[in-house]
Amino acid sequence: xxxxxxxxxxxxxxxxxxxxxxxxxxxxxxxxxxxxxxxxxxxxxxxxxxxxxxxxxxxxxxxxxxxxxxxxxxxxxxxxxxxxxxxxxxxxxxxxxxxxxxxxxxxxxxxxxxxxxxxxxxxxxxxxxxxxxxxxxxxxxxxxxxxxxxxxxxxxxxxxxxxxxxxxxxxxxxxxxxxxxxxxxxxxxxxxxxxxxxxxxxxxxxxxxxxxxxxxxxxxxxxxxxxxxxxxxxxxxxxxxxxxxxxxxxxxxxxxxxxxxxxxxxxxxxxxxxxxxxxxxxxxxxx
Numbered sequence: 001x002x003x004x005x006x007x008x009x010x011x012x013x014x015x016x017x018x019x020x021x022x023x024x025x026x027x028x029x030x031x032x033x034x035x036x037x038x039x040x041x042x043x044x045x046x047x048x049x050x051x052x053x054x055x056x057x058x059x060x061x062x063x064x065x066x067x068x069x070x071x072x073x074x075x076x077x078x079x080x081x082x083x084x085x086x087x088x089x090x091x092x093x094x095x096x097x098x099x100x101x102x103x104x105x106x107x108x109x110x111x112x113x114x115x116x117x118x119x120x121x122x123x124x125x126x127x128x129x130x131x132x133x134x135x136x137x138x139x140x141x142x143x144x145x146x147x148x149x150x151x152x153x154x155x156x157x158x159x160x161x162x163x164x165x166x167x168x169x170x171x172x173x174x175x176x177x178x179x180x181x182x183x184x185x186x187x188x189x190x191x192x193x194x195x196x197x198x199x200x201x202x203x204x205x206x207x208x209x210x211x212x213x214x215x216x217x218x219x220x221x222x223x224x225x226x227x228x229x230x231x232x233x234x235x236x237x238x239x240x241x242x243x244x245x246x247x248x249x250x251x252x253x254x255x256x257x258x259x260x261x262x263x264x265x266x267x268x269x270x271x272x273x274x275x276x277x278x279x280x281x282x283x284x285x286x287x
Contacts, residue, residue, distance in 0.1 A: 004027065005022040006032055006049045006074075008049065010031040030046060040078075047080055056243060057113060076128060082124065083184055085134055086134065089114040089117045090109050091108060093111065097256055101201070101260060121199075134187070135199070137258075149174075157216050162213050162227070165251070166209065169208050170255055171257045171258065172253070172254065174205045175202050202262055203266070218278045
């Protein structure tokens with residue numbers, strides 16, 4: 001019998017890729033429009049709710065708690081399993097954040113955005129609905145999506161230049177969205193064998209700024225150099241642009257070495273494909 005996935009935020013990066021993954025796996029899709037629909041009605045009869053909602057940083061404090069409650073209420077009423085993307089913000093800064101992070105690592109963030117994500121995840125842990133959390137690094141997409149990679153880092157890659165926002169020799173975690181979201185349908189199909197709350201990390205790629213430049217060079221077939229990005233424009237914009245404050249708050253992640261431990265996910269899904277980094281970057285560059 002065909003199963004149904006309700007996708008929230010289907011026009012965003014995660015939601016769009018999740019929709020493609022479920023469609024390719026033969027699921028029926030419901031794409032929810034938050035400006036027009038009624039979530040409880042939309043969730044009725046759905047097997048899973050994929051929460052791709054991600055408001056701007058400056059609206060997280062105002063919107064995240066309420067959006068999370070809405071998702072939980074819809075899952076409770078429908079009996080659906082919630083599938084929620086997660087990030088590395090929860091792990092903290094410097095000594096609080098080990099290099100390798102994953103489901104068993106304590107969540108010690110003290111900054112505002114990190115605490116909001118901890119609170120959101122705790123709401124799911126405390127809820128009486130089944131939740132599958134899939135955690136990834138910074139996104140690489142196969143369409144223009146105004147992310148760090150296509151909008152800032154690689155905007156001049158065709159000219160052989162990258163502008164990197166952190167230390168060039170520190171490892172940083174990346175997730176190619178078509179690969180990450182490909183894990184959602186098989187996880188949904190085994191949900192009866194999972195616990196009420198499942199926290200999984202998608203390993204993706206771990207690359208320094210220098211390694212990213214090398215991979216970009218291989219993708220475009222020419223030498224690509226990388227230099228540090230100036231944060232001065234964001235510092236100047238901070239009094240006038242709300243998002244600048246939060247981008248500066250998360251600056252530490254570009255200097256903080258980190259990678260995601262995807263062992264648990266690989267154990268559950270040993271055949272999950274992983275696009276070679278060069279091919280993923282080529283797709284991300286062809287925006």
